[in-house]
Amino acid sequence: MTAPPRTRSPRTRSAPAALDGTAPTTATQRVYDGIYGAILEHRLSPGMRLREEELAASFAVSRTVVRQALHRLAQDQVIELHHNRGAQVPQPSLAEAAHVFDARRVVECEIARRLAGQLSAEQLAQLREMVSAEAAADARGDRPASIRLSGQFHRALAQMCGNPVFVRLLDELLPTTSILMALYQNPGQPACVAHRHTELIDALTGSGAAGAAEMRRHLQELERLLTRAGSKAPALRDVFAAYRSASDASDTNDTDPPAGSGRQAPAR
DSSP states (O other), rough: OOOOOOOOOOOOOOOOOHHTOOOEEEEHHEEEEEEEEHHHTTSSSSTTOOHHHHHHHHHHOOOHHHHHHHHHHHTTTEEEEETTTTEEOOOOHHHHHHHHHHHHHHHHHHHHHHTTTTTTTTHHHHHHHHHHHHHHHTTOHHHHHHHHHHHHHHHHHHHHTTTTHHHHHHHHHHHHHHHHHHHHHHSSSSOOOOHHHHHHHHHHTTTTTHHHHHHHHHHHHHTTOOOOOOOOOOOOOTTTTTHOOEEEEEEGGGOOOTTTEEEEEEEO
């Protein structure tokens, strides 16, 4: 008798550091956060090259550390890695943005439909606390935190739904959305209108249809905020000037290979 076919569990991936809110603990994480933050703050332009030598000098780390950070950023879809051309800031089109939001509507409207009327008082309180933190970030003009907290809110909804595939899909879509907002949303606007999150929480206490409809309105409004705004690309040394003179003391504990060792692997 033949054995039944084996089923493969869906592969899970951890959320990007910019979404899970973890603090940098290594030199690699510091470079990762520095580049991600520069993109979110509009200090790196779409299509800009990220040269290892300049980044290593700016962050006072080895090229190996920079290479590790760039590979992690590429895995999290924050940057692009090209064989023979190296790393660069993504330059997604607004047509690609439409595809991303189409996918988010399919996934997140279903999440909202399933969660409506099912959330506990503790879960609702957790969501409201997240919205308060997001509103505080908006009020103090902390754009990277605002984008990160917005992603955390949407990811929390997927986790509360209890379907790990929904979480995995959002782990693919949310970093791309963050990049789109950073590149094509007016810097003066909040990353994700916080009052819409409050209205969404209120809708989730009602029917499934009401929850799904509010999620759809929220995502459509977010997509409408995207506009193409070109700017002159700055020099990497200017973008990361602050890191050149301020090196984290904890980095001295890292045991990274010397600068320049190894070759950059081609992007997969």
